[in-house]
Amino acid sequence: MSFISVFDVLGPNMIGPSSSHTAGAAVIAYLAQKMINGPLRRVDFTLYGSFAKTYRGHGTDRALLGGILGFATDDMRIRESFEIARERGLEFSFTANEKETEVHPNTVDIAMENEAGQKMVVRGESLGGGKVRIVRINQVRVEYTGEYSAVIVIHQDKPGVVAHITKCLSDRNVNIAFMRLFREKKGEIAYSIVESDGSLPEDVAKELRQNENVHDVMVVQV
């Protein structure tokens, strides 16, 4: 059992009204924007389950957009996230999907496009109390809670890539807490998520990209 801190009980400090529908939503979107490089041009949210039914009354939409803008759960700017996004020239939309029911009740798909035209879709679930889980990146099922800093490596599923990743990290004295590889099919695109106990050196991404089978690298610091 992981350690339950007194600040898990008296916390999180958060913009209301709901730890799952507001704070959790902000956390999911915050993690999602960390997974794509550079400033975003457009973001489209699709909401499912209870998110789809009650998002307006819970400010889930403002919280999601706030997370995309990089705001933490206790950042008052979440309330004005629509206005701030417009000022920054970020286009956004929200769609409620009440037909799809085979999902966790608090699920959102976040489709992002950066200024370079790269696209990525991240699916997140809000589990309650501000705890969340990223469960899909593009078409691949993954699992990442954002409790630890992580390196996310998008690569071809070929021999030697994992060894390259662990070598780069061990060269920099990074202690790996968890490492998992997710892929849709053998030999195709894979996502390796390496979670670390401490913070991660930013320049590790550059070195990880040196391998020809690595397509992209994101460092998520929490």
Next chain:
Amino acid sequence: MMDFKNARELLALCQERKMLLSEVMRLREIENGEITDREADCRMAKAWKIMKESAAMPIESPGKSMGGLIGGEARKLIEHARAGKGICGDILEKGIAYAMAILETNASMGLIVAAPTAGSAGIVPGLLLALQEAYQFEDERMIRVLYNAGAVGYLAMRNATVAGAVGGCQAEVGVASAMAASAAVELMGGTPKQSLDAASTVLMNMLGLVCDPVGGLVEYPCQNRNAAGVANGLIAAEMALAGIPQLIPLDEMMGVMYAVGKRMPVELRETALGGCAAAPSACQGCPGR
């Protein structure tokens, strides 16, 4: 390492080391949480500051909630009390007003501290702020006693649940009220045993309370129940301080609460399909229906 898995072990630690419940919880945090004593106290002081501000704001400038079901209740209570018309007495009058105020702050996208959840965030600060004002306690003392409240909440998170979707409102408002009662006892000079007895009393008195938010929003009846939570906490603390012991210890009461929660039908666990949420007047007024 200073740690405990249940209330019995917590009480044994308090007695062996001759420490207050809050001191044991604070040491546990410092030894296990990879945090210095100064960092821990700083974070707790920040939580206390947010609690205070979230209680004051809707009394100064009330406004409608996001869902439109609440707004302005705390101000009415304070005006009623200031006019000398209150019937609850000073501590309870203020305590319920502050608790309801915090739910207003929460429902209008203000900054709050989940304690242990957003929907029950008014109870711990509501009761403690009212006691602070009545007895003029320093902030340092209030910040310390929050660790006591945290200990009870931690035990509920570890050994039962604090999620309305899992255990109903008794797990949210019930646990928050138990936390407040335990902290109030320590603040007023009671023993660790009396703190835990007070927490047990609250869980007993709020046993079976269902989670039935109108329209699925954290507004109504959540705000009313935060006031009820303050009253229940105060009653239980008074009993404990008067020296009334409880037959059922806190660990057993947590187990009882959890077992009752798991037997609640899904309609009564935060789905907005039963209880108050299904009352005809509630359905008419629901946003998004």
